[in-house]
Amino acid sequence: MGDETTFDFEGQLIRNETPPIMPPDLPPAMRKNFRQTVCRHWWRGLCMKGDSCGFLHQWEQSRMPICRFFAKMGECREPNCPFKHSSDDIKDCNMYKLGFCIHGSLCRYRHTPLEGPPPPPEQVARLGMPEGDMERCRLGMPEGDME
Numbered sequence: 001m002g003d004e005t006t007f008d009f010e011g012q013l014i015r016n017e018t019p020p021i022m023p024p025d026l027p028p029a030m031r032k033n034f035r036q037t038v039c040r041h042w043w044r045g046l047c048m049k050g051d052s053c054g055f056l057h058q059w060e061q062s063r064m065p066i067c068r069f070f071a072k073m074g075e076c077r078e079p080n081c082p083f084k085h086s087s088d089d090i091k092d093c094n095m096y097k098l099g100f101c102i103h104g105s106l107c108r109y110r111h112t113p114l115e116g117p118p119p120p121p122e123q124v125a126r127l128g129m130p131e132g133d134m135e136r137c138r139l140g141m142p143e144g145d146m147e
Contacts, residue, residue, distance in 0.1 A: 005061060007082065037065050043082075066090055071108050099123075 039055030041047035043064075047057065056063055067083035070076040071090050076083075093109035095101040101111065 005082070007080075010059060036063060038063050040065055068108070072106065 037055055038060060039047050039053055039057055041049075042053065042055065042057045043059075047053055047055075061082070064083050066089050067076045067078075067081055067085050069078070069081075070083070070085045076085055087110065090108075090110045093101050093103075093107050093111055095103075096107070096109070096111045097114070101107050101109075
């Protein structure tokens, strides 16, 4: 897909040539992403945050966010969809990296299989359990005594 798509309304958009002002108290993790992606709400004319919005309020095709339909379903059937349609732009799911994502196939993040063999079922079943409860089931019975 080429990035040279144009829309008939682009000429009516107000260009903001002033550079964005980054709040001084912004955490370092947010600084690198500050106003790098076009605001979905601004694009639809609905952003109520104004200058305090952390997203870009300027039309730039290369900085459009990921299409939600593409991210969830792997395809988008909207012929004039202005959003990005590339799997490379979808972030990896941190929960999946830890071993299990409760959202499964409906997760909006990418589930990239990890290298190596999958963890044993016992280890996956213990994810999120306090260490003292490792040898007991959820009913408080020691493992193996549930007959």
